[in-house]
Amino acid sequence: MSNELKGKTAVVTGASSGIGRAIAERLGAAGVNVYLAGRTRSAMEDSQRQIETSGGKATIVEMDVRDVKQMQDLIQKAARDTGRLDIMVNNAGVSYPNTIADGDPQEWRVMLETNVLALLVGCQTAIRVMRERKSEGHIVNISSIAAQRSESGVYGATKHAVNCISSTLRKELEEDAIRIVNVMPGAIATNFARNFDPSFVQGFVQAAGAQIEVKRGERLPDEIMEKLQPAMKQLLSSPEDVAEAVLFAVTQPPSVNIAEIVVRPPKQMAL
DSSP states (O other): OOOOOOOOEEEESSSHHHHHHHHHHHHHHHOEEEEEEEEOOOHHHHHHHHHTTTOOOEEEOOOOOSHHHHHHHHHHHHHHHSSOOOOEEEEOOOOOOOOOOTTTTTHHHHIIIIIIIIIHHHHHHHHHHHHHHOOOEEEEEEOOOGGGOOTTTHHHHHHHHHHHHHHHHHHHHHTEEEEEEEEESBBBGGGGGGGGGHHHHHHHHHHHTTOOOOOTTTTHHHHHHHHHHHHHHTTTTOHHHHHHHHHHHHHSSSTTOOOEEEEESSOOOOO
């Protein structure tokens, strides 16, 4: 394995499950000092053990990304503790897929604060820290293929915003050694769909040969998720697929900007 990331520092939000967890573990396996930020400590402790077993370093920060000060403190802590910041992964995201006509404004607020505001604060703080440290850094924003469709609802609107933010930052940072990577996953086997209609999720669970009652808002057990993707790989990519794409992007030199990556399964679903 290449040692080009060994000893570098990364912050990953939404690291307690799914794509964020896979990215954190993949970076840790490459020798990165990873700061895992999320709300579920037990899941992050599992990742921490895995990263440390593979020779990396991991620090857990239990937090709410919607709190601006907590986001700023997280990134500043990583840089203060390690003396550097090389990779910032704004992954935390949430979806409530109701129609606009029937939607709950409080759910809209959660999506906007998590998917857009937290990402903005993460980008801004990381840029300031990287400039202070004169880092050759990467900021990775996890968007969605929902941003490629014009009728993808409030969730899609937040991801259109992410794409716009990433493109704007790429222009702003042309004279800096900080690259902006925008990653748009398609359907991925994660607990992201926990707020979807339970009957929709139930169909996937049954297709994977599992017998479990799906309840809105509840996470599916890890053992179900592990069975789900291999059983439906034509419709679902794995979080590790996204992690490998991120690893590729952040190992490029500052002279190369992998601006956008779409990671999706062979068959596409409208998300």
